[in-house]
Amino acid sequence: MTDLVVTTATDGGEVLADAARVGNKFARQEVLRRAGFRVPEFFCLPAAAFDEALDALRPSLPAEPADGADRAEVESWCAAAREALGGARLPVALAERIRKEFAAVAGPEGLVAVRACVVPAGAGTDGAADAPENDAAEAIGEDSAVDPFAGMSDSFLYVDEDGLEDAVLGCWASAFNPQAVRYRTLRGLDPLRARVAVGVQRMVLGTRSFVAFTRDPRDGAVRRVVAAAYGIGEGVVQEKADIDHFFHDPATDEVTALTVRKQWSMGLAEGAAAGAPVLLPVAGELADVPVLDDDQVRAVAELAVRVEELFGVPQDIEGALTEDGVVHLLQARPLVTAPPTAGTAPATATATAATEEPGNDQVYWGNHNITESFPGVSGALTFSQSREFYRRSFTDLYRRMGVPESWVRDNAHRLARMVGYLEGQVYYRLDDWHALHGQMPMFELVRRGWEQAMGITGPARGERRWAAPAVALALPRLAWRSALHPWQVKSFLRWWDRQMAEAETIGDSPEELIAFYRRLWERAGERWGVTLVNAFIALVVLGAGSVLLRRWTGEGPQVLVGLMGGGRENRSLEAVRAAMGLAELVGAVPELRAAVLDDASDPEQLWQRIVEGQHGAAVRDAARGYVARYGDRALHDLKLEEPTPRQRPWTVLALIRPLVRQGATVAASRADEQAAARKARERLHEVLPNPVRRAVLLGVTSLARDLARIREDTRFCRTQLFGLSRDVMWRLGAELARTGVLDDALDVADLTVEEVIGAFDGTGTVTDLRALVALRRTQRERWAKNPQRPALLGTPAGLPLARALPRASAVGKAAAADDGLLRGIGSSGGVVRGRAKVVLDPSTDPDLAAGRILVARETDPGWLFLMMSATGMVVERGTLLSHTAITGRLLGVPTVVAVPGATTAIADGAWIELDGAAGTVRLLPPSEQPQEPGDSEKPQEPGEPEAPVGTAPTDGTATTEKGDRT
Numbered sequence: 001m002t003d004l005v006v007t008t009a010t011d012g013g014e015v016l017a018d019a020a021r022v023g024n025k026f027a028r029q030e031v032l033r034r035a036g037f038r039v040p041e042f043f044c045l046p047a048a049a050f051d052e053a054l055d056a057l058r059p060s061l062p063a064e065p066a067d068g069a070d071r072a073e074v075e076s077w078c079a080a081a082r083e084a085l086g087g088a089r090l091p092v093a094l095a096e097r098i099r100k101e102f103a104a105v106a107g108p109e110g111l112v113a114v115r116a117c118v119v120p121a122g123a124g125t126d127g128a129a130d131a132p133e134n135d136a137a138e139a140i141g142e143d144s145a146v147d148p149f150a151g152m153s154d155s156f157l158y159v160d161e162d163g164l165e166d167a168v169l170g171c172w173a174s175a176f177n178p179q180a181v182r183y184r185t186l187r188g189l190d191p192l193r194a195r196v197a198v199g200v201q202r203m204v205l206g207t208r209s210f211v212a213f214t215r216d217p218r219d220g221a222v223r224r225v226v227a228a229a230y231g232i233g234e235g236v237v238q239e240k241a242d243i244d245h246f247f248h249d250p251a252t253d254e255v256t257a258l259t260v261r262k263q264w265s266m267g268l269a270e271g272a273a274a275g276a277p278v279l280l281p282v283a284g285e286l287a288d289v290p291v292l293d294d295d296q297v298r299a300v301a302e303l304a305v306r307v308e309e310l311f312g313v314p315q316d317i318e319g320a321l322t323e324d325g326v327v328h329l330l331q332a333r334p335l336v337t338a339p340p341t342a343g344t345a346p347a348t349a350t351a352t353a354a355t356e357e358p359g360n361d362q363v364y365w366g367n368h369n370i371t372e373s374f375p376g377v378s379g380a381l382t383f384s385q386s387r388e389f390y391r392r393s394f395t396d397l398y399r400r401m402g403v404p405e406s407w408v409r410d411n412a413h414r415l416a417r418m419v420g421y422l423e424g425q426v427y428y429r430l431d432d433w434h435a436l437h438g439q440m441p442m443f444e445l446v447r448r449g450w451e452q453a454m455g456i457t458g459p460a461r462g463e464r465r466w467a468a469p470a471v472a473l474a475l476p477r478l479a480w481r482s483a484l485h486p487w488q489v490k491s492f493l494r495w496w497d498r499q500m501a502e503a504e505t506i507g508d509s510p511e512e513l514i515a516f517y518r519r520l521w522e523r524a525g526e527r528w529g530v531t532l533v534n535a536f537i538a539l540v541v542l543g544a545g546s547v548l549l550r551r552w553t554g555e556g557p558q559v560l561v562g563l564m565g566g567g568r569e570n571r572s573l574e575a576v577r578a579a580m581g582l583a584e585l586v587g588a589v590p591e592l593r594a595a596v597l598d599d600a601s602d603p604e605q606l607w608q609r610i611v612e613g614q615h616g617a618a619v620r621d622a623a624r625g626y627v628a629r630y631g632d633r634a635l636h637d638l639k640l641e642e643p644t645p646r647q648r649p650w651t652v653l654a655l656i657r658p659l660v661r662q663g664a665t666v667a668a669s670r671a672d673e674q675a676a677a678r679k680a681r682e683r684l685h686e687v688l689p690n691p692v693r694r695a696v697l698l699g700v701t702s703l704a705r706d707l708a709r710i711r712e713d714t715r716f717c718r719t720q721l722f723g724l725s726r727d728v729m730w731r732l733g734a735e736l737a738r739t740g741v742l743d744d745a746l747d748v749a750d751l752t753v754e755e756v757i758g759a760f761d762g763t764g765t766v767t768d769l770r771a772l773v774a775l776r777r778t779q780r781e782r783w784a785k786n787p788q789r790p791a792l793l794g795t796p797a798g799l800p801l802a803r804a805l806p807r808a809s810a811v812g813k814a815a816a817a818d819d820g821l822l823r824g825i826g827s828s829g830g831v832v833r834g835r836a837k838v839v840l841d842p843s844t845d846p847d848l849a850a851g852r853i854l855v856a857r858e859t860d861p862g863w864l865f866l867m868m869s870a871t872g873m874v875v876e877r878g879t880l881l882s883h884t885a886i887t888g889r890l891l892g893v894p895t896v897v898a899v900p901g902a903t904t905a906i907a908d909g910a911w912i913e914l915d916g917a918a919g920t921v922r923l924l925p926p927s928e929q930p931q932e933p934g935d936s937e938k939p940q941e942p943g944e945p946e947a948p949v950g951t952a953p954t955d956g957t958a959t960t961e962k963g964d965r966t
Contacts, residue, residue: 255297265281307329377783538704632720855875867893
């Protein structure tokens with residue numbers, strides 16, 4: 001049995017250094033040990049032990065699939081092998097041997113980490129002391145330089161002697177984990193030939209842990225980056241703990257830090273002798289203390305550099321500090337980085353180091369939540385209007401929040417570039433947002449929630465500027481502003497309604513239109529800050545509610561989410577229910593109902609008959625009233641190149657069609673909303689019996705609900721503001737087309753606002769607008785074909801964006817966690833099962849989402865009709881205060897936001913289960929999918945090309961399926 005367990009003592013370390021037998025992970029550990037690094041003692045079960053175990057089980061397994069077998073057959077066999085390995089027992093002699101080695105490594109009462117490392121069949125020899133990085137072998141091994149197989153095999157921590165055998169079997173079984181099988185298939189490797197080595201290493205009971213990189217993993221620059229957290233390294237690797245980031249410049253020896261308030265670490269549960277790591281609270285006195293001091297950062301950086309010197313390529317290392325301050329090296333692997341000028345596709349650091357410019361600062365850009373308003377590629381008209389909106393409205397915010405006007409004037413350049421135009425996509429320029437927001441004394445109270453809402457992570461986070469005296473001095477101002485806020489909001493809404501009334505009186509002459517436009521935006525710039533103050537106060541209140549709920553009940557935010565339901569309707573919901581009311585009236589007229597549901601009907605002619613009263617005065621008045629009041633609300637309603645019902649009133653019929661078909665009613669909608677709110681209050685009563693604390697929480701959530709309503713009210717006003725701008729620009733475009741300056745009125749989509757106005761008032765610098773439009777249209781159409789960019793990206797500072805911007809590349813597909821769940825933020829409670837409808841283009845007919853669970857990258861208020869048709873919603877971006885979250889609660893539709901990669905991880909038509917309270921999405925296995933007679937629709941297989949966006953499945957089932965909501 002000696003060849004099935006290898007240690008330095010038994011073989012001199014020769015087998016331990018052979019990656020072909022024990023895998024790259026453990027071979028490197030032996031090389032590091034020989035070189036004198038402080039590596040905890042370990043032993044290995046080489047791949048040969050796995051081979052023997054699997055061979056012994058083969059008689060009980062199904063026949064091995066032949067070459068060319070379909071994927072389902074291969075995956076079925078691998079699942080059987082996984083179950084058999086996990087449920088087996090070790091041979092008595094092998095079990096006794098590993099217990100003996102356990103005692104030698106950890107002692108009879110000690111703990112170990114048991115880790116798997118895949119050693120695919122056919123691997124060459126690798127890892128000898130004189131050649132630790134053999135590229136030929138590493139091309140196919142886990143933790144290799146070119147193919148890390150990240151997260152494919154399992155690890156078990158805090159394992160005692162009694163749990164050792166089960167941990168080894170679990171590692172072996174992970175050779176056939178579903179994600180590992182599919183990954184090997186994708187990489188062209190035989191999934192049936194995977195082999196696993198198992199390493200058993202003394203568990204270092206670290207009080208602090210780190211992952212360190214010898215090159216900046218964002219761009220390959222020559223700086224050392226250290227991510228550290230309290231507790232063990234799983235908290236860093238899995239990003240479950242609160243993590244500080246440190247940057248060491250080797251040229252100056254300077255250390256800079258981006259720290260966060262630490263609330264959670266990972267470690268062994270209090271009082272437990274062994275078992276899986278859990279989240280643990282960080283002691284209050286450590287919450288604001290950097291995990292590492294500058295000298296410790298330098299020591300970790302030096303350790304990483306020594307590892308790089310040993311292996312000859314940049315490294316990614318993991319380690320821990322014990323209570324005595326000693327640094328232990330746990331793992332090392334070649335570093336993978338992305339060069340700044342070569343897109344986002346991974347590349348080895350050795351390939352990028354030669355092109356780096358050490359010390360070159362980064363400018364970070366993010367569109368995590370701005371795509372809710374400006375999805376995809378936008379035209380020049382839309383971008384120029386959005387830029388003006390951000391400049392004016394945030395200038396007013398800073399004035400209201402006490403930022404000195406002299407400072408705002410001196411930073412006008414930052415206000416002018418708060419949003420950027422990155423090859424047609426609208427992005428926030430995050431360094432300017434940090435600089436501007438950081439001037440608000442109260443900003444540190446909401447920084448964490450704000451960064452979460454903006455999708456800002458890692459080094460893109462701004463420098464923390466916590467100053468307790470400044471915050472204390474600002475609290476009375478915030479309290480006073482909060483007290484005045486309801487009155488100011490009412491005043492704002494009254495003012496805005498007057499602007500809408502005034503717009504009805506504007507004539508058609510360019511002079512009148514331009515004067516109205518200038519006057520409107522000048523006035524808006526003096527008032528719109530109140531809507532942003534609302535967002536600030538809402539973040540404070542929501543954060544306070546979450547803290548109280550966690551401290552008093554231990555519950556997550558899902559209870560808070562439920563409590564925010566109910567209450568008075570906001571303007572966005574009024575628009576939804578106005579559409580429901582119109583659908584009810586249409587459904588009550590049989591002839592009209594049939595015409596609306598008939599795809600062959602001409603919607604323009606049908607709408608004309610409705611507004612002429614041919615189907616009754618009630619329907620006529622409701623239709624006219626809807627367009628007059630809510631005609632600016634549509635898909636993409638902030639994109640000025642997109643029409644709304646204000647310009648195309650007959651499009652309302654497509655929006656209400658699924659409501660007519662479903663028989664949706666306003667009364668039922670309100671009843672669902674109230675039922676969800678009542679259920680949340682009942683849950684709070686269960687988890688918080690203390691009546692005083694319960695009253696406090698209900699008061700906080702009532703305030704949060706009011707602030708959320710205000711947010712939706714003012715967002716609807718923003719829709720109307722852009723709607724008025726669209727109307728002005730389109731009417732000016734019509735005049736430019738009438739006079740021959742442009743070919744078509746909608747050519748203004750490729751001009752800026754100032755270029756359109758300048759054509760009339762003499763401030764334009766281009767006379768051949770037709771040529772300018774042609775150039776920009778060609779450019780925009782080219783950009784629209786590019787793959788989606790990441791929501792967060794960096795570019796080298798000081799370079800023109802044409803040189804600095806990475807080439808667009810497809811965003812990687814998200815993978816489910818080990819438990820098969822995709823996770824996000826639960827934002828509207830309830831559990832629903834149904835088929836997914838993946839929507840990348842919101843111009844999709846709402847009928848196609850009927851009875852489906854809507855899956856999207858982001859939504860904006862114009863998605864309401866798709867949302868209303870759906871039984872659940874899964875969105876890649878968003879927060880508890882995002883439009884999607886609020887609308888889900890108001891409509892009583894189970895909703896999960898901030899699910900990374902949902903549109904790629906979930907195939908169109910796949911059966912999924914959504915838990916809107918827990919914030920999880922589960923892909924249902926075939927055994928749990930309903931059997932529907934005659935159902936020919938099949939989920940799209942991973943890796944298959946995506947179905948054309950906005951088209952229905954050919955079998956037509958999308959319009960009749962209903963999710964099973966509970």
